[in-house]
Amino acid sequence: MTGTRAGEVAAETGAARDAGLRFIGRIGTPWTDRADCPRQGGADGPACRVELFAPFDRALAGLEAYETVELLYWLDRSRRDLLVQNPTSDGTLYGTFALRSPERPNPIGTALVRLVAIDGPVLTVRGLDCLDGTPLLDIKPDRDSFTPKAPPKPGAG
Amino acid sequence: MTGTRAGEVAAETGAARDAGLRFIGRIGTPWTDRADCPRQGGADGPACRVELFAPFDRALAGLEAYETVELLYWLDRSRRDLLVQNPTSDGTLYGTFALRSPERPNPIGTALVRLVAIDGPVLTVRGLDCLDGTPLLDIKPDRDSFTPKAPPKPGAG
Numbered sequence A, B: 001m002t003g004t005r006a007g008e009v010a011a012e013t014g015a016a017r018d019a020g021l022r023f024i025g026r027i028g029t030p031w032t033d034r035a036d037c038p039r040q041g042g043a044d045g046p047a048c049r050v051e052l053f054a055p056f057d058r059a060l061a062g063l064e065a066y067e068t069v070e071l072l073y074w075l076d077r078s079r080r081d082l083l084v085q086n087p088t089s090d091g092t093l094y095g096t097f098a099l100r101s102p103e104r105p106n107p108i109g110t111a112l113v114r115l116v117a118i119d120g121p122v123l124t125v126r127g128l129d130c131l132d133g134t135p136l137l138d139i140k141p142d143r144d145s146f147t148p149k150a151p152p153k154p155g156a157g
Helices: A056-060 B056-060
Strands: A019-021 A025-028 A047-052 A068-074 A082-085 A108-119 A122-126 A134-141 B019-021 B025-028 B047-052 B068-074 B082-085 B108-119 B122-126 B134-141
Touching (some): A047 A056, A047 A134, A056 B082, A082 B056, A108 B068, A108 B134, B047 B056, B047 B134
Antiparallel strands (some): A019 B019, A047 A122, A068 A108, A068 A134, A108 A122, B047 B122, B068 B134
């Protein structure tokens, strides 16, 4: 994973030690090869299994109130050095931040998924496009469905 | 930041070393105290400054095509051990994953912001609610505006 296609720019940016992550669970999907993953998940996609590791399953309490939730996950099979990418056959170049490519300096995927079921530490969701075995980082209620639980503050702009 | 309010559950989950992050830039906002931050940013909020560190500014090429972009950032002043939280004065308890609280095992904030301007390595955006000086992790086109640049794959679905 160190070659580049025509026009691509890779950078050596040193060790990634500014902050550390904990994997809090694991995502199961039907896709075991990158070539099989859909380019973007949809609510009509297959049911996928999201399993929380203990003790993080305790933090699921109340999530059942939401139909749509945001998942953050670690794209652990991505390279991190590409700044400019050549994703198409016509050779057009794009900066990494103008793409939703898994290849990025901090390969964190985000998806809005439909929450189908919660069974103990296991969620069933639709709308993912990542590889089977992808580590889970976070779960949040969809921002559009979520109402802050504490009252608004005067600084709110 | 180690006390808990009534009913809150904190867990000792060990070192966060499953993966490492690079801070790729820094976010400037009007808020220097947590008590002043709005609970949720809005498109009518103040203009904020997002500065990319070299060489990551090279990865901005093409971002100007998007009116709405997704920012990921590291909530570096958050505690990470809370599994169940008590955010309201009435004492109702919520699992951390049922809240968009900055206090979470992997304190990554996500926001959809309006892209007002790009000037070299500096973006001007509206819609943030984080503290001044928050480290930037990633920028992506809004998923609803983005069309994958390579053709759909048969696995999609």
